[in-house]
Amino acid sequence: MCPTIPFWLSxxxxxxxxxxxxxxxxxxxxxxLSIPSAARAVLEAAVTWNGWxxxxxxxxxxxxxxxAALLGMAIGSSSAPSKRTRRPG
Numbered sequence: 089m090c091p092t093i094p095f096w097l098s099x100x101x102x103x104x105x106x107x108x109x110x111x112x113x114x115x116x117x118x119x120x121l122s123i124p125s126a127a128r129a130v131l132e133a134a135v136t137w138n139g140w141x142x143x144x145x146x147x148x149x150x151x152x153x154x155x156a157a158l159l160g161m162a163i164g165s166s167s168a169p170s171k172r173t174r175r176p177g
Contacts, residue, residue, distance in 0.1 A: 102135070102137070105150070105151055105154050105155075107135055108135060108142070108147040108148070108150045108151050109147070109151055111132075111133075111134055111135050111142070111144065111147055112144045112147050112148055114131065114132050115132060115144050118131055118132045135147065
């Protein structure tokens, strides 16, 4: 995470699913470019949990699980019977 943001914002970004999508995308792009390692370290900064860099596979797994859970919630809420009744005529 970026060390210049406030602590409360760094906590919130760890719950944002886009945080876990951006790093794998950066990794995919910058792994095919020939740039200096100092620039790569800045541009491809990993998401960390207490100093431990979250691997790309785990980041993608988090996104997949959250996506499946939200999809299940959306399907469940759309297939629930409606409480509105239809008026005759």
